[in-house]
Amino acid sequence: MGNSVMGDLSSQMRAALHRVQDWAYPDQIDHETYQAYMKTPHDVGGEPDAPALFEDKEEEQWELNTFVTCEVLGWRGIWTSEERRRIGNVDLGRTNYLGLPYYGRWLWAIARVLVDKRHITLGELIERVSEVRDRHAGGTGGPIDAAPRTTGDIEAVARNRHHLDAVGKGDPQCFAGTAGTPGFAVGDAVSVRELPTIFYTRTQEYLRGASGTVVKVSYESLAPEDEAFDREDQESEWFYIVRFRLADLWEAYTGCANDTLQAEISERWLRPAV
Amino acid sequence: MAETDLDGSGHDTHQHAGTAPMVEEVTDFEVLEIALRELAIEKGLFTAEDHRRYTEHVEQLEPAAGSRFVAKAWVDPDFRRLALDDAIAASQEMGIDWLHPTGFGTPSDFTAFELLEDTPTLHHVIVCTLCSCYPRPMLGMSPEWYRTPNYRRRIVRWPRQVLAEFGLYLSEDVEVRVEDSNSKHRFMVLPVRPDGTEGWSEEQLAEIVTRDCLIGVALPKPGVTSNATRPLHPAIRPVTSD
Numbered sequence: 001m002g003n004s005v006m007g008d009l010s011s012q013m014r015a016a017l018h019r020v021q022d023w024a025y026p027d028q029i030d031h032e033t034y035q036a037y038m039k040t041p042h043d044v045g046g047e048p049d050a051p052a053l054f055e056d057k058e059e060e061q062w063e064l065n066t067f068v069t070c071e072v073l074g075w076r077g078i079w080t081s082e083e084r085r086r087i088g089n090v091d092l093g094r095t096n097y098l099g100l101p102y103y104g105r106w107l108w109a110i111a112r113v114l115v116d117k118r119h120i121t122l123g124e125l126i127e128r129v130s131e132v133r134d135r136h137a138g139g140t141g142g143p144i145d146a147a148p149r150t151t152g153d154i155e156a157v158a159r160n161r162h163h164l165d166a167v168g169k170g171d172p173q174c175f176a177g178t179a180g181t182p183g184f185a186v187g188d189a190v191s192v193r194e195l196p197t198i199f200y201t202r203t204q205e206y207l208r209g210a211s212g213t214v215v216k217v218s219y220e221s222l223a224p225e226d227e228a229f230d231r232e233d234q235e236s237e238w239f240y241i242v243r244f245r246l247a248d249l250w251e252a253y254t255g256c257a258n259d260t261l262q263a264e265i266s267e268r269w270l271r272p273a274v
Numbered sequence: 275m276a277e278t279d280l281d282g283s284g285h286d287t288h289q290h291a292g293t294a295p296m297v298e299e300v301t302d303f304e305v306l307e308i309a310l311r312e313l314a315i316e317k318g319l320f321t322a323e324d325h326r327r328y329t330e331h332v333e334q335l336e337p338a339a340g341s342r343f344v345a346k347a348w349v350d351p352d353f354r355r356l357a358l359d360d361a362i363a364a365s366q367e368m369g370i371d372w373l374h375p376t377g378f379g380t381p382s383d384f385t386a387f388e389l390l391e392d393t394p395t396l397h398h399v400i401v402c403t404l405c406s407c408y409p410r411p412m413l414g415m416s417p418e419w420y421r422t423p424n425y426r427r428r429i430v431r432w433p434r435q436v437l438a439e440f441g442l443y444l445s446e447d448v449e450v451r452v453e454d455s456n457s458k459h460r461f462m463v464l465p466v467r468p469d470g471t472e473g474w475s476e477e478q479l480a481e482i483v484t485r486d487c488l489i490g491v492a493l494p495k496p497g498v499t500s501n502a503t504r505p506l507h508p509a510i511r512p513v514t515s516d
Contacts, residue, residue, distance in 0.1 A: 042404045042405060043403070043404060044403060044423045044426050044427045045401075045403030045404075045426060045427065045430045045431070045454065046427065046430055046431045047423075047427040048427070049423070049424050049427045049428055050424075051428075051435070051436075051439055052422070052424040053504075053505060054419035054422075054425065054439070054440065054504055055418055055419055055504055055505045055506070055507055056417055056418055056419070056504045056505070056506045056507070057418035057506070057507040057509075058506060058507065058508050058509040058512050059415070059509060059512065059513050060303075060304075060509040060510060060511055060512065060513070061304075061509075061511050061512065061513050061514060062301070062303050062304045062307040062308075062511070063303075063509075063513075064329065064332070064513045065307050065311065065325075065329075066303075066307050067332070067415075068325055068328045068329050068332060069307070069310065069311055069314065069325065070381075070382070071328055071332075071380060071381050071382060072320045072324050072325055072328050073314070073319065073320065073381075074376075074381025074382065075320070075324065075328065075375075075376040075381060076319060076320045076324065078319050078320075080381065081381045081382040084382070085404075085405055089404070089405050098423065101303070102406075102418075102421055103303070104303055107303060107306055107307055107310070110310050110314075111306065111310055114310065114313065114314065114319075119313075119314070119317050119319060120313050120317060124313060125309065125310070125313065128309040128312060128313055129305055129306060129309045131309075132300075132305045132308045132309045132312075133300065133305050136299075136300040136305070139298055139299060139300075143511070143514060144300060144304060144308065144511075145308070146308045146311040146312045146315070146322075147312065148311075148312045148315040148316050148322065149312070149316060150316050151315065151316070151318070151321065151322075152315065152316050152317045152318025152319070153318045154318045154321070155318075156318060157317065157318050157319055163376075163378070166377075166378035166379075167376075167377040167378050168373070168377060168378070169378065170362075170372065170373055170378050170379045170384070170385030171378055171379060171384050171385060171458070172384060172385070172386055172458050173385060173386075174378065202404055202456050202457060203456075204403055204404065204454065204456060206403075206430065206431075218386070218457070218458075218459060219386055219458065219459075221457075221458060224457070239457055239458070241459070243451075246431075246433070246450075246452070249430075249431075250431050253431075254432065254434075254435070255432075255433060255434045255450060256434075256446050256449070256450070258449045259433065259434075259449055259450045259451070259452075260449060260450075260451045260452070261430060261451070261452040261453075261454060262451065262452070262453050262454065263454040263456050263457075264455075264456060264457035264458070264459055265457070266457075
């Protein structure tokens, strides 16, 4: 069990509606049910949960290796970190999102992007996984490591523009001056649009429809909806840090009336407050 | 499968008997990780040297940089002003270059950094409800609990209750401000310098600025120089530094 105080099975026995008929008919899915299915699994803010014991965890060697591989793939222009977040935190679906270890999902994202972007075939991956397993069939007997057979041609690989354009500037600084005049200023009252969720966003569900105040005009950047799909052809836009009253976000908020929350939101999601 | 060590005492649950190294079965994650790294190198996506260099970068990151940053902001008004105005420039001044090690920063952390200034009536706490965004160049790798759905679900809705679970009880005259680090900015808390530290050196002050204080789940206190002890879940094959 990932969290020791969550391992008490008898407290977790619960009723569930399992329909004998899989694949509901279209007329059986109303808007609310549809929204529940479409909600991106990474967007967990405000979901009810029980108090837990907050734990530390020792890092596995493969976890560090996985993190580093993800970062190096960004460094060398194979993906941006937003593509990784989309693939590893959302695309894999709710069951795997909540079931796999944290870095297990990072690893899943590497496999997915390498196959999707045609750097490797799925056949190659399947054969290599099988071969590595056979290599260690007698047990590990100590540290294990990668043993590449060859070194590939660096020049022959398709890479993004970002990993070159951002050098010496940083990200989001590499987008500075590309989004024109900001539509909002510090002090503006804004509302978060209630746009539908399809595939990916970084505008949390718990903020949709809420009103707050702009406290910082942050930077220009591609929106996550574009960056997560490697759309370097798209226009960048302004981002804003918006302050909300917690009592405006949650019905029957149990803290104090002046408690607040801030989040950073792209311009497409904001409108002048209604 | 290793059980969590509730005493937080380390490897007790996983000690190997005798002197001979225990032969353990390779895990599915290890197999997949090795297969992918081998293929990526063979295809020329990156080199083994790239991987080694980036690993070295990660292994030298530690929260002590954030502690020194806050201590300096407490004693040096010019640095404090710079830190609040341009935290990237202030980082640079104390030897932390956010553009490292790629020339454009660490791909997952970006290069926008902001300090959240606490006052006697305002307390900040940081979360990323969508994943686990965290200022790695300043604080190193995030703690496990910070990444959990449990922390992410509850801190934005029941912040006072969750902070109490960390042992931090805030009175009603203190505004709680939750920073949901959901985009490219990374954040760190600048706590209020506690009473009883008058005349302390920067080094002494840095010792009480623990990682938990920099996330906002604890307050600095004279005499407290480490995070609260938590249960430690041990690794099967932990990171080896060689």
